[in-house]
Amino acid sequence: MIAGLTPLSTTDFPGCLSAVLYSRGCPWRCGYCHNAHLLDADSSPALNWQDILSFLERRIGWLDAVVFSGGEPTLQRTLSSMVREVRAMGFSIGLHTSGAYPERLSEVLPDIDWVGMDIKAPFDDYASITHVPDSGKCAKTSAKLVLDSGVEYEFRTTVHPHRLDAEKILRIAETLSEMGATHYRVQEFRPKGCLDKTLLDESETHVGQDISAELGRVFPMLLQQRANPAF
Numbered sequence: 121m122i123a124g125l126t127p128l129s130t131t132d133f134p135g136c137l138s139a140v141l142y143s144r145g146c147p148w149r150c151g152y153c154h155n156a157h158l159l160d161a162d163s164s165p166a167l168n169w170q171d172i173l174s175f176l177e178r179r180i181g182w183l184d185a186v187v188f189s190g191g192e193p194t195l196q197r198t199l200s201s202m203v204r205e206v207r208a209m210g211f212s213i214g215l216h217t218s219g220a221y222p223e224r225l226s227e228v229l230p231d232i233d234w235v236g237m238d239i240k241a242p243f244d245d246y247a248s249i250t251h252v253p254d255s256g257k258c259a260k261t262s263a264k265l266v267l268d269s270g271v272e273y274e275f276r277t278t279v280h281p282h283r284l285d286a287e288k289i290l291r292i293a294e295t296l297s298e299m300g301a302t303h304y305r306v307q308e309f310r311p312k313g314c315l316d317k318t319l320l321d322e323s324e325t326h327v328g329q330d331i332s333a334e335l336g337r338v339f340p341m342l343l344q345q346r347a348n349p350a351f
């Protein structure tokens with residue numbers, strides 16, 4: 121269920137003031153996960169759903185959106201009904217997902233206004249990040265569902281240089297572009313709360329200029345963003 125709530129965020133749904141709901145449980149184990157306390161479905165205590173709805177009711181007119189994040193929100197059997205209840209209050213709905221459960225993603229997409237989907241690695245190499253065999257198949261199916269849905273989205277990849285080299289990042293970008301994606305960005309590994317402590321000892325974490333230029337060739341929007349950070 122829902123294990124945490126951020127009452128106000130300016131960064132989790134582009135252009136919107138949002139509250140963020142964190143569900144617990146995720147089938148994958150990415151070493152850079154900074155929500156490790158949410159990964160086990162039974163560990164952290166759940167917030168009361170009616171209390172969450174009461175909180176949101178008091179925020180009507182103050183917040184634009186509610187974002188379902190995690191953990192992996194599509195693990196939740198009740199995701200669709202939770203989304204509909206919140207949507208009925210007048211909020212736009214954002215979803216952060218890894219795409220681990222394409223069927224449930226397909227079920228909720230009609231009620232979603234914006235999706236932020238993590239692309240962990242080239243789809244044939246997902247297990248190197250998630251530690252779960254064949255996880256890339258689900259992710260690829262989910263990415264296609266997002267693209268076919270017409271819902272606004274952003275694909276993003278977290279880059280730790282010892283887990284994802286330039287060749288792999290470019291391969292991800294080219295595959296997404298071939299699938300029809302136009303929105304993609306890379307984000308640097310953040311050490312805070314990181315699940316795999318060995319990643320902390322490996323220093324250089326930024327994506328170099330060369331790869332950024334190459335990415336810009338595949339996704340011209342990235343070049344515009346670099347030229348004008350406010351874009």
Ligand code: SF4
Binds near residue numbers: 148153154192
């Ligand atoms: S998919 Fe997301 S929540 Fe799950 S382990 Fe990876 S980073 Fe953490």
